[in-house]
Amino acid sequence: MTKTPLSAPPVTPGHTAVGGNPVKRFLAATEIDTRLLGMLAALLLIWGGFHMYGAIVNGNGAFLTPRNLWNLSVQTSSIGIMATGMVLVIITRNIDLSVGSLIGVTGMTMGILQVDVLPQILGLGHWSIWIITCAVGIALGALIGAFHGWLIAYRGIPSFIVTLGGLMVWRGMAFIANGGKTISPVDSTFALLGGGPGGNVGATGSWIVGALGCAGVVWLLVQGRKQRVKHEFPKRPMWAEVTLGAIGCGAIVGAVLLMNAYPLPVGILRRLDLPEDAFVSHGFAIPVLIMMAVGIAMTILMTRTRFGRYVFAIGGNPEAAALAGINTRWMTLKIFALMGALTGIAAVIASARLNSATNALGTLDELYVIAAAVIGGTSLAGGVGTIYGAILGALVMQSLQSGMVLIGFDAAIQRIVVGMVLVLAVYLDNLYRARTK
Known part of the structure; x- marks a missing residue:
């Protein structure tokens, strides 16, 4: 069976089982794989x-x-x-x-x-x-x-x-x-x-997807913490929960920004009767x-x-x-x-x-x-x-x-x-x- 967060080693605020290495303490607290x-x-x-x-070979x-x-x-x-x-x-x-x-x-x-x-x-x-x-x-x-x-x-x-x-x-x-x-x-x-x-779903659709994704990340963290309390398993420190939420939402927002940075080509803009210099995002x-x-x-x-x-x-x-x-x-x-x-x-x-x-x-x-x-x-x-x-x-x-x-x-x-x-x-x-x- 794979290890799940419920079977992770005890980690409580202000105390970890890992020694002085900050990286190991961070990984132990956040339980990142x-x-x-x-x-x-x-x-x-x-x-x-x-x-x-x-960039080196082709100059681009x-x-x-x-x-x-x-x-x-x-x-x-x-x-x-x-x-x-x-x-x-x-x-x-x-x-x-x-x-x-x-x-x-x-x-x-x-x-x-x-x-x-x-x-x-x-x-x-x-x-x-x-x-x-x-x-x-x-x-x-x-x-x-x-x-x-x-x-x-x-x-x-x-x-x-x-x-x-x-x-x-x-x-x-x-x-x-x-x-x-x-x-x-x-x-x-x-x-x-x-x-x-x-x-594709365009810029607006991508932001809606991103908002739903961020809401999902927060919901998973909240539900996971409730389950730990319910079953009396050790909880992650609150700062670790916030960090995981920030990382997850940050990755989602970054993906949305990246997908929206790619504009539709001129040929499609013409087909849509839009100005050729218009910036219309592909989105996801x-x-x-x-x-x-x-x-x-x-x-x-x-x-x-x-x-x-x-x-x-x-x-x-x-x-x-x-x-x-x-x-x-x-x-x-x-x-x-x-x-x-x-x-x-x-x-x-x-x-x-x-x-x-x-x-x-x-x-x-x-x-x-x-x-x-x-x-x-x-x-x-x-x-x-x-x-x-x-x-x-x-x-x-x-x-x-x-x-x-x-x-x-x-x-x-x-x-x-x-x-x-x-x-x-x-x-x-x-x-x-x-x-x-």
Whole structure:
């Protein structure tokens, strides 16, 4: 089981169990996860390194700009959404190698549905086309995931083999579905879900999102303190609570300012009959908001529900979990079904962003998803993992890919770097677990 704030060492105002080191006292009082700090430091190092490299070599650092960081947030969305599901899969000592191919087959199915099928039934441009398409894509992903889970749980086939087979089968099915041809363009409303032109909420919408986020941070801190009092657990010092609230709200406000600093291009301003010199902010892209919603929902699922407790129990000791009365096979099926549904959501974003459906959609995404989960602190030994860590890991992986594209590394070099980072992440995880035993 992962450590939660409720199981943290006693910390009371005016007294800590940590000696004279101010940094250790601060971390002990605020209970900030040191792994999170490590990932944030690595992310800042990556961003700064790519920006400086561009400034030195090209005379113009293009990485740390509102435009690139806005695009980076959109690019991270589909990987981040799938990584939240991969956390559950890996926690329970399984693996899913088929998620990239699942994006391909669900994306192609949605493309055929909204371009060739539904317009013939409902009429071209009907308002419900995008809703039906999304529902079918997510349901298809959940169905395929449940099938994988059934083979693993009820037929005893290792998850590595089932999903490796799925990687090849579903990629082939994506090709067969439309003879390898690309389907384009998709429904105009559906395309907004990819964050393309118009697929954002603007400055006002972003500030509303930011205000709700800050309110959520305060609510979580207040509720957490009430729970500690109720169950007679040690409370954090009030200054630590205030500091955590300030950090959380500060990060949210900073993200809003960054997203609002990227203006709409001249072409879209003309289309909207606005002056070409007008400054109209993009704000948060719709895919980013979807990723936020998925991250919050998955965090609640993992930390506040019986389902989440069962997941960690199975990952910690599958035999003991079964003896305790947990239906481990049914749980495995549900976990893979959830993974499939999240892959369906990612397929919606990926195909909408491209404004097309291709059989190659999602190629090699399984590597980035697994790497994101592992970099985010999910242990391949099972039993340990966080949702926020997986999303941050996805941001790290996408930052590496985006930065290498900006400085001109070809695809071969990019794959080499991704492979090295994945191996390094597992090695560091082993060191961390050995140190904390």
